[in-house]
Amino acid sequence: MSKRLLRSGLIVSTMTLVSRVLGLVRDVVVANLMGAGAAADVFFFANKIPNFLRRLFAEGAFSQAFVPVLTEYHAAGDMDRTRQLIARASGTLGVIVTVVTLLGILGSGVVTALFGAGWFIDWLNDGPAAPKFELASLLLKITFPYLWFITFVALSGAILNTLGKFAVSSFTPVFLNVAIIGCAWFLAPQLSQPEIGLAIGVFLGGSSSFYSKFLSYIRRECW
Incomplete structure (x- = not known):
């Protein structure tokens, strides 16, 4: 038991270290690409909204209620x-998150107006001369699906941790960091609006975590 605990702790620590290092590289690359201008503000806004909702759905009350019951059933x-x-x-979480994600994509303008009221007012007053509102709405359409992907990644991670499979779960943030770094280096410089490339990186990071790792692993190990 102690050897297994030590091995699991070592795996999680190593993966966390790799993720932190890549996170630092990501921040440096994004800062070098975007600077501290208006485009950076819009990108961070579009990235923060789905991450805020992720904490609500994937790491909030649902997770706190689900994991103990799952552990109890598995231990028995x-x-x-x-x-x-x-x-x-x-199924329940899927329906809720799918509805929220679709509403976020289709109503990205409303979401931007609620959380970025200043940009919305500027847009009402100045129209095309105040581009932050329209750009934020566009980026939200790209980044909002991240909520759907990462919610199921978190659910899968809770299941895998309960089953004693820690390596895959701790590796999740690496996908997002690598995707954003890759898009910042190769895609964003080719676009007239580099922030769109970074938003695509967020989408790819979430989708790659979902498709490439967790679905196949859950299907093989749990079912």
Whole structure:
């Protein structure tokens, strides 16, 4: 037991270190590309909204209620009830997050007006001369699907941790960092608005975490 705990701790620590280093590289690359101008403000706004909602859905009350029950069922060796719990939790959370994500994409202008009221007022007064509002609405359409992807990644991570599979879960942030760094280096400089390239990096980071790692791993290990 102690060897397993030590190995798990070492894996998580190593993956966390890699993620932190890449996160630092990401911040440096983004700062070098965007500076501290209006475009940077808009990108960070569009990135912050889905991350705020991620904390609500993936790391909030749902996770605190789900993980103890899952652990209890798994410890009791009742795999049928464990599978039923995972299926019901995934279905319920999936419906809610899908609706919220679609509303966020379709209503990105409303979301921007609510959380970026100053930009909205400037846009009402000056129109095209105040581009922050329209740009923020566009970037939100690109970054909002990240909420859907990362919510299921977090759900999968909770399941994997309960099953003692720590490496995959701790590696999740690496996908986002690598995607943003890659888009900042190769895609953003080719665009007239580099911040769009960074928003695409957020989307790719979430989707790659979801598709490339967690779905295949959950299917192989849990079912």
